Amino acid sequence: xxxxxxxxxxxxxxxxxxxxxxxxxxxxxxxxxxxxxxxxxxxxxxxxxxxxxxxxxxxxxxxxxxxxxxxxxxxxxxxxxxxxxxxxxxxxxxxxxxxxxxxxxxxxxxxxxxxxxxxxxxxxxxxxxxxxxxxxxxxxxxxxxxxxxxxxxxxxxxxxxxxxxxxxxxxxxxxxxxxxxxxxxxxxxxxxxxxxxxxxxxxxxxxxxxxxxxxxxxxxxxxxxxxxxxxxxxxxxxxxxxxxxxxxxxxxxxxxxxxxxxxxxxxxxxxxxxxxxxxxxxxxxxxxxxxxxxxxxxxxxxxxxxxxxxxxxxxxxxxxxxxxxxxxxxxxxxxxxxxxxxxxxxxxxxxxxxxxxxxxxxx
Amino acid sequence: xxxxxxxxxxxxxxxxxxxxxxxxxxxxxxxxxxxxxxxxxxxxxxxxxxxxxxxxxxxxxxxxxxxxxxxxxxxxxxxxxxxxxxxxxxxxxxxxxxxxxxxxxxxxxxxxxxxxxxxxxxxxxxxxxxxxxxxxxxxxxxxxxxxxxxxxxxxxxxxxxxxxxxxxxxxxxxxxxxxxxxxxxxxxxxxxxxxxxxxxxxxxxxxxxxxxxxxxxxxxxxxxxxxxxxxxxxxxxxxxxxxxxxxxxxxxxxxxxxxxxxxxxxxxxxxxxxxxxxxxxxxxxxxxxxxxxxxxxxxxxxxxxxxxxxxx
Numbered sequence: 001x002x003x004x005x006x007x008x009x010x011x012x013x014x015x016x017x018x019x020x021x022x023x024x025x026x027x028x029x030x031x032x033x034x035x036x037x038x039x040x041x042x043x044x045x046x047x048x049x050x051x052x053x054x055x056x057x058x059x060x061x062x063x064x065x066x067x068x069x070x071x072x073x074x075x076x077x078x079x080x081x082x083x084x085x086x087x088x089x090x091x092x093x094x095x096x097x098x099x100x101x102x103x104x105x106x107x108x109x110x111x112x113x114x115x116x117x118x119x120x121x122x123x124x125x126x127x128x129x130x131x132x133x134x135x136x137x138x139x140x141x142x143x144x145x146x147x148x149x150x151x152x153x154x155x156x157x158x159x160x161x162x163x164x165x166x167x168x169x170x171x172x173x174x175x176x177x178x179x180x181x182x183x184x185x186x187x188x189x190x191x192x193x194x195x196x197x198x199x200x201x202x203x204x205x206x207x208x209x210x211x212x213x214x215x216x217x218x219x220x221x222x223x224x225x226x227x228x229x230x231x232x233x234x235x236x237x238x239x240x241x242x243x244x245x246x247x248x249x250x251x252x253x254x255x256x257x258x259x260x261x262x263x264x265x266x267x268x269x270x271x272x273x274x275x276x277x278x279x280x281x282x283x284x285x286x287x288x289x290x291x292x293x294x295x296x297x298x299x300x301x302x303x304x305x306x307x308x309x310x311x312x313x314x315x316x317x318x319x320x321x322x323x324x325x326x327x328x329x330x331x332x333x334x335x336x337x338x339x340x341x342x343x344x345x346x347x348x349x350x351x352x353x354x355x356x357x358x359x360x361x362x363x
Numbered sequence: 364x365x366x367x368x369x370x371x372x373x374x375x376x377x378x379x380x381x382x383x384x385x386x387x388x389x390x391x392x393x394x395x396x397x398x399x400x401x402x403x404x405x406x407x408x409x410x411x412x413x414x415x416x417x418x419x420x421x422x423x424x425x426x427x428x429x430x431x432x433x434x435x436x437x438x439x440x441x442x443x444x445x446x447x448x449x450x451x452x453x454x455x456x457x458x459x460x461x462x463x464x465x466x467x468x469x470x471x472x473x474x475x476x477x478x479x480x481x482x483x484x485x486x487x488x489x490x491x492x493x494x495x496x497x498x499x500x501x502x503x504x505x506x507x508x509x510x511x512x513x514x515x516x517x518x519x520x521x522x523x524x525x526x527x528x529x530x531x532x533x534x535x536x537x538x539x540x541x542x543x544x545x546x547x548x549x550x551x552x553x554x555x556x557x558x559x560x561x562x563x564x565x566x567x568x569x570x571x572x573x574x575x576x577x578x579x580x581x582x583x584x585x586x587x588x589x590x591x592x593x594x595x596x597x598x599x600x601x602x603x604x605x606x607x608x609x610x611x612x613x614x615x616x617x618x619x620x621x622x623x624x625x626x627x628x629x630x631x632x633x634x635x636x637x638x639x640x641x642x643x644x645x646x647x648x649x650x651x652x653x654x655x656x657x658x659x660x661x662x663x664x665x666x667x668x669x670x671x672x673x674x675x
Contacts, residue, residue, distance in 0.1 A: 054572060088565075
């Protein structure tokens with residue numbers, strides 16, 4: 001991303017609450033107009049990082065730049081950010097209109113300019129009929145639109161979203177997800193979006209930063225993160241149903257490297273190694289949809305197994321069986337789903353697999 | 364109702380067992396069950412226990428002295444007279460003067476109103492700062508404040524006399540207002556802190572992102588959301604300060620005594636016959652203010668208490 005300007009930059013940022021280090025020397029560069037998702041399990045520090053960027057938390061070490069300006073000691077209002085919260089955080093006693101204008105009134109903006117900006121935001125978000133209502137008279141989706149509008153009217157460079165869809169039901173969530181994506185395409189602002197929902201992350205992001213324990217594990221495009229996870233945590237966190245892991249050993253044979261587990265030996269000639277690993281304990285990870293089921297020859301490795309459980313999920317069906325004595329799932333289209341107890345042939349291609357060493361790093 | 368009956372109904376056969384008869388709709392309840400007798404009986408006994416003294420006071424205050432001398436405490440007045448009430452208000456005698464409770468009433472008003480306003484104004488800002496602006500040492504400050512609530516008044520009585528004397532406020536209403544405001548601080552701050560802590564933190568963050576400062580957030584966001592807790596605080600303070608006797612008698616002079624002290628002096632003044640009817644009337648008049656406050660705002664009070672109790 002060297003060719004585009006940097007919009008938000010976090011340098012060596014650390015945050016401690018007492019002796020607990022919540023964020024550990026984080027670095028993050030977000031390009032102008034980019035949609036970055038901070039993804040991780042609860043307690044990984046993703047919301048904390050967002051609050052640090054917003055200036056709502058005082059950081060312990062490091063610096064924060066927004067639009068090339070060092071805003072480390074700036075008040076949230078002076079950072080050029082707008083923020084949308086999970087609980088919407090609308091001021092309950094104010095009408096939608098007054099909610100939208102509150103920040104502008106605090107800043108002492110002229111009335112006609114305020115009216116102009118509210119009209120624009122209301123038009124973009126299609127909330128014109130709601131302007132006179134109180135938040136209590138709005139549905140969840142409408143409230144979140146107003147909350148987005150409150151960030152919109154401030155005409156800021158950077159939008160920060162703190163799990164904005166987590167309080168909505170599944171259907172509304174997917175609708176608003178699309179709307180946020182459209183909003184980003186229309187406004188072309190930089191957006192930083194915190195979520196624990198991998199679907200949101202995959203669908204919205206230009207780049208995803210997967211976090212764990214206050215450290216960014218991997219920061220890359222969604223497809224790269226999905227297909228080439230840097231460690232076992234990232235591999236397991238993304239994907240639903242999750243990636244299969246076979247525990248075994250990496251071995252060096254005369255014909256090349258092989259992955260060996262109980263009764264199984266997979267040739268790794270097609271695997272794209274990051275390093276030149278030595279033999280030792282390893283895990284072979286492969287996503288259920290990358291496994292072939294009764295799909296003929298031509299696989300570098302195939303084995304037969306008995307189907308144990310079949311889980312229909314609508315368009316797809318998840319087939320559970322045992323490979324090398326370990327649970328293993330295969331995703332097939334529902335028309336091709338076998339029945340429980342049937343014998344099937346499983347085909348694997350290490351090209352689509354991920355190998356991890358005993359501490360979980362990608363090999 | 365057995366399985367086959369249901370089956371046959373499902374098969375389209377009109378089954379009598381499913382049709383008419385049998386239990387239907389809400390379960391009937393007997394009005395005079397053992398449970399009801401016990402519950403309402405207990406409630407009745409407790410209510411009578413609490414209301415009897417009040418009844419005696421009201422009845423006695425409406426009797427003339429000859430009727431009282433008959434000694435029938437519980438009998439209603441034969442001849443209703445409001446003269447004791449008038450005397451209690453305007454001409455009952457203490458040891459010093461004979462202008463009744465009216466002087467004390469106005470003193471109490473002049474003590475209660477500024478004390479309530481001042482203590483609530485300060486405590487609400489205190490609670491807001493403690494709940495939302497976690498400054499360094501906030502926890503310690505709060506702990507000290509709460510410990511303050513548990514120190515017995517007797518310990519502080521004399522030191523405060525000295526402090527008030529030194530700053531020249533001893534024996535004045537201003538001094539008493541100050542004392543009431545300070546002593547209301549721990550419990551009120553706790554009340555407000557807990558209430559503000561129960562307001563979602565994201566609201567506060569959103570206001571900060573919108574550029575509102577300490578006072579902006581307090582005035583525009585927090586205050587409009589806090590009516591219930593303000594009602595609770597007002598009720599606590601009005602009743603507490605109005606009913607105060609100790610501080611009133613210690614820190615003021617006789618002509619500035621609050622109503623409670625005045626009442627005591629009227630009841631305890633020994634000049635000839637004890638006028639029970641006047642004493643009862645005077646007591647009722649003194650208790651009227653807190654009583655009215657409770658009646659008017661009871662519902663809001665309960666709601667506020669419940670709201671403040673959510674988070675500790």
